Amino acid sequence: MQLLESKVLLDRIIKGCCKRRRKSQKKLYKMFYGYGMSITLRYAESREEAAEILNDAFMKVFTNIKDFDIDKPFKPWLRRIIINTAINHYHRTKKYREMDNVDFAEQSLSTREQILPGISYDEIIEMVQQLTPAYRTVFNLYVIEGFKHREIAEMLGIAVGTSKSNLAKAKRNLQAILEKNFM
Template sequence: MAKIEKLLELTINGCKDNDRQSQKELYRNFYSYAMSICVRYTGSEADALEVLNDGFLKVFTHIEKFDISKPFKPWLRRIMVNASIDHIKKNLKHAHMADITEANVHQSVEEAPDHNLNYEEILHKVGQLSPAYRAVFNLYVIDGYKHQEIADQLGITESTSKANLTRAKAMLRAMLRKEVYQYG
């Protein structure tokens, strides 16, 4: 077993024993990774920090269920995604009304011209989507969920998931086209 894996195992075992120092160590070591997931779903650092802390609370509450023989990051990722979804669901009703208004403005959108954007620029554009569109886009495109799984997670219909993805892609194309024409 590699030294890093052994240290992680010791830290996780300390967390299982409710050792505060181990919890701080786990939080510190995985803060950036978990925060990047939360920001992608929430779109703001303030909301992401709230989700991150809720997520780590769930990690520490349920760490005894973690199988030490499995990789930790996928388990942590699932918890952070679920915490993000919980946050989105709390705010989804209000956000969906804004989505309908925004969708009417962007109904017909052409394909965006070729433009070399880096990953961070694209994620920044995704972060500008409304919460409902951003959630569906992230779950479908980035995390590989199927529309029925998204519908179950967010408490929406499968057709709403598909419509939100279509609208999210259209809005992203419009944003990218605007940037290409603006900065050329």
Template sequence: MLSQIIDGCRKGHRKNQKELYQMFYAYGMSITMRYADSRDKAAATLNDAFMKVFDNIRKYDRHRPFKPWLRKIIVNTAINHFNANKKYQNWEGLDESSEEIGQDETIISGLTYDEIIEMVQKLSPAYRTVFNLYVIDGFKHEEIAELLGISVGTSKSNLFKAKRNLRALLEKNLM
């Protein structure tokens, strides 16, 4: 069924585009909500991502799974939205503190996905983006630095501070 929908999208059929959009809307929103600070911004990012999908559907290799191809477009679109608003970001480089960077944190099992996303959305855009790229999407600091136009040290520092802020939010919500 998915291959038929993709065939229709390649031919520019609106009905098939709508079907593909509806089929992957929730999946796409679960990604964009992690990067955006509101549902409206996440929806706008997702809509832009689907426009890119429809514009580039002919480049999709049918011999590979569709979902990872879609995910890459969605994540890259979220990064593009982030970079478009870069002048409003507050990057913090490494400071002189003795705090160590890179210790893995455990997630409290009693929280729902929506509660975790809500906490991630409370992070500053810079912290939120680095956190998502590193922790959720599996990018390395070198890749993050290149994508966002920052230094590797700034990426590491922002991840550390994002984790620290999330820990504080967790403590506040659990008390």
């Protein structure tokens, strides 16, 4: 019953957004802010950058909400817009950022197993934010979002081999960050 009420409420809010009602837009924003931030934090270097990406994503949502099919689930549609906005942000800012070319040494699996259980979600996000934009973006798209290297390469305009290399380097760098912070 409560799920049905939530769907009805969401449908009403979406219809209000289609009519460009500020009150409906504000409700939708508040309703999905936490969900959106949980996605953008993984792509951004800071909370401020994540909020900027999320705000850009919501602008796209409000601009294109009339194209949303009300009979389909809203969250996957929103998620796709947020991820695409994060990728666009990466493309816009990559020329201004310095790439970190330091490769960390391989670490043993047993060390990783010892330190992972005591880490909070916020600590993991903070460590992922320390990765270079290229490594962080590929890591998120592959590990968190579940895209294949071919899809990532197309989205980012890079070679499949570069996607694989960036993922391997991201994992090595994360492991080194883990050991530095928790050993």
